[in-house]
Amino acid sequence: MKYKTDPGLKIALLTLTALVLLAIGAGWIAPHNPEKAEPQLRLMDPGGEYPFGTDHLGRCIFSRVLFGIRISFFIGLATVFFSALIGMILGGAAGYYGGLLDEVVMRVVDAFLAFPSIFLALAVIGFLGSGLVNLMLSLILVEWTGYARLVRSEVLALSGKEFLESAKSLGGSDIYIMSRHILPNILPSLLVMATLSVGYAILGAASLSFLGLGIQPPTPEWGSMMNDARPFLRSHPLMMIFPGIAITVTVLAFHLLGDEIRMRLDSRSGAVKEL
Amino acid sequence: MLKFLAKRILLLVPVLLLVSIISFSLFYLSPGDPAEILLTGPQGPPDPAAVEEFRQRAGFNDPAPAMYLRWLSKVIEGDLGYSYVSGGKVSNAVLDSFRPTMRLALISLVISLLISFPLGILSAVRQGSFVDGLGMAVSLLGVSIPNFWLAYLLIILFSLRLDILPVAGYGMGGDIEHLILPAVTLGISAAAVTSRMIRTSMLESLEQDYIVAARARGLSERSVVLRHALRNALLPVITVVSLNFTYLLNGSAVVETVFAWPGIGNLMTRSIYSRDYPVILGCMLFLASIILVMNLLTDICYHYLNPRMAHEVQD
Numbered sequence: 001m002k003y004k005t006d007p008g009l010k011i012a013l014l015t016l017t018a019l020v021l022l023a024i025g026a027g028w029i030a031p032h033n034p035e036k037a038e039p040q041l042r043l044m045d046p047g048g049e050y051p052f053g054t055d056h057l058g059r060c061i062f063s064r065v066l067f068g069i070r071i072s073f074f075i076g077l078a079t080v081f082f083s084a085l086i087g088m089i090l091g092g093a094a095g096y097y098g099g100l101l102d103e104v105v106m107r108v109v110d111a112f113l114a115f116p117s118i119f120l121a122l123a124v125i126g127f128l129g130s131g132l133v134n135l136m137l138s139l140i141l142v143e144w145t146g147y148a149r150l151v152r153s154e155v156l157a158l159s160g161k162e163f164l165e166s167a168k169s170l171g172g173s174d175i176y177i178m179s180r181h182i183l184p185n186i187l188p189s190l191l192v193m194a195t196l197s198v199g200y201a202i203l204g205a206a207s208l209s210f211l212g213l214g215i216q217p218p219t220p221e222w223g224s225m226m227n228d229a230r231p232f233l234r235s236h237p238l239m240m241i242f243p244g245i246a247i248t249v250t251v252l253a254f255h256l257l258g259d260e261i262r263m264r265l266d267s268r269s270g271a272v273k274e275l
Numbered sequence: 276m277l278k279f280l281a282k283r284i285l286l287l288v289p290v291l292l293l294v295s296i297i298s299f300s301l302f303y304l305s306p307g308d309p310a311e312i313l314l315t316g317p318q319g320p321p322d323p324a325a326v327e328e329f330r331q332r333a334g335f336n337d338p339a340p341a342m343y344l345r346w347l348s349k350v351i352e353g354d355l356g357y358s359y360v361s362g363g364k365v366s367n368a369v370l371d372s373f374r375p376t377m378r379l380a381l382i383s384l385v386i387s388l389l390i391s392f393p394l395g396i397l398s399a400v401r402q403g404s405f406v407d408g409l410g411m412a413v414s415l416l417g418v419s420i421p422n423f424w425l426a427y428l429l430i431i432l433f434s435l436r437l438d439i440l441p442v443a444g445y446g447m448g449g450d451i452e453h454l455i456l457p458a459v460t461l462g463i464s465a466a467a468v469t470s471r472m473i474r475t476s477m478l479e480s481l482e483q484d485y486i487v488a489a490r491a492r493g494l495s496e497r498s499v500v501l502r503h504a505l506r507n508a509l510l511p512v513i514t515v516v517s518l519n520f521t522y523l524l525n526g527s528a529v530v531e532t533v534f535a536w537p538g539i540g541n542l543m544t545r546s547i548y549s550r551d552y553p554v555i556l557g558c559m560l561f562l563a564s565i566i567l568v569m570n571l572l573t574d575i576c577y578h579y580l581n582p583r584m585a586h587e588v589q590d
Binding site: 107108110111112114115116117118119120122123124125126127128129199203206207210211212213223226233234237240241244247248251252255256259 | 289290291293294296297298301302304305306415416418419420421422423424427428430431435521524525526528529532540543544546547548550552555558559562563564566567
């Protein structure tokens with residue numbers, strides 16, 4: 001089956017590369033210290049030294065948006081890494097060994113899925129407190145279930161295949177079979193899910209910070225910047241607009257990348273399906 | 276059918292128990308002493324002896340499993356305890372807040388379906404066309420925009436610039452003016468997800484043999500799409516609607532806070548700000564039960580409409 005070369009993949013990769021470069025170079029590019037308040041320069045309109053203007057404490061919004069890339073990428077990637085790891089171990093074990101273990105793991109997954117995801121994250125923070133670690137913990141508790149289900153069903157689909165039987169009859173240990181034979185086969189679908197969920201993790205982190213329950217000021221974070229902008233919506237709407245554009249562009253790039261990878265895998269094997 | 280129903284309902288029991296264990300564990304792990312929070316009044320921090328006495332009396336010093344079982348037995352009777360802040364029954368607070376949320380969710384659902392059905396069907400019928408590309412690009416944008424930002428964009432445009440809709444609030448019992456912006460915000464976000472699902476489902480349906488057969492019989496394209504393809508694509512759409520509902524409940528946490536809509540999302544965030552643990556627990560248990568019942572109903576619909584699925588549903 002042929003597929004059209006469309007610009008989606010290029011746009012996604014270019015945007016993400018640009019964001020990574022901006023995050024690395026934030027220290028040089030940013031005209032001001034993102035956390036330094038200049039009370040006499042508060043709520044300035046964009047222009048001159050302050051391309052995006054200043055916020056209610058006189059901090060440079062452009063510098064804050066720029067530095068915000070770092071924390072968003074960090075949260076997005078770290079959350080996805082840990083949720084994928086947990087999901088892979090539990091889902092993989094459930095699918096591979098089956099029986100009671102499978103039953104227990106899947107019921108726990110069902111229980112976690114019963115909570116609307118943001119309410120679960122909110123509850124974790126509500127009980128354990130806000131801050132970076134609890135924010136990430138809350139997002140991991142929401143996301144690991146998706147990986148567990150995916151890995152379990154992929155492992156089940158592979159079970160009984162000749163190459164696994166032969167590896168087993170040659171005396172391969174469970175760990176060996178899982179890491180050398182099963183993992184490479186489920187990696188493509190894991191990759192798609194991981195790319196898409198980086199976007200969702202960034203959105204989730206921004207939502208919680210927007211509610212004042214994630215990253216706390218003065219750390220530059222897009223969601224918390226928008227929370228700061230709420231009282232000034234009428235007089236200074238731009239304060240709300242800039243961080244929102246940053247979130248949308250970043251999340252869009254990850255979603256686009258995930259979609260493009262999926263389409264390419266689909267047309268090759270038909271293994272990864274939508275819905 | 277009855278056997279299937281019984282099995283599904285029996286399966287709910289362990290899941291509900293796990294839901295209660297997860298919720299209680301979070302509560303139990305929380306730093307800070309509930310007894311101290313409860314006894315802290317306007318006069319300042321309470322007397323340590325009084326706190327200790329209260330802990331003894333309320334059973335806060337018991338081991339965790341004993342506390343859990345006592346709490347669970349009350350929950351099963353429908354007693355979710357009392358709010359630390361208002362002193363009122365948690366069950367009343369949760370139920371009262373759920374009505375506005377349902378109002379909002381139902382209107383948003385209608386908006387979402389009104390956008391996503393035409394968009395999804397059109398995109399599928401004209402697969403690969405400009406319309407399809409544009410539709411999918413817009414829906415990609417829709418899933419990437421933070422819903423609270425979309426909410427503020429709408430507020431800036433319709434409330435501050437054009438001044439035709441209220442910024443926030445519930446009005447007189449949730450009148451239509453106050454409902455429009457939050458409902459549109461949630462509806463658009465949900466439509467972005469839904470239209471892609473409908474497109475996928477329609478594409479699969481359009482590839483089936485009976486579509487080729489219908490075309491071969493010379494039926495009009497309109498009839499092929501609407502009478503044959505859509506009807507068969509509707510089955511997955513039941514799942515879509517129920518997913519949509521979950522999605523809307525999810526969005527309500529932030530959107531209700533932005534619009535000061537007195538729903539369960541708003542109740543949840545307010546309770547977190549005031550460390551009102553019993554209300555947070557109550558919201559969690561209530562929402563999880565609602566979602567589990569929704570999923571059960573979805574499965575029953577599926578089973579009823581498509582006996583072919585009977586064996587696969589269990590998974």
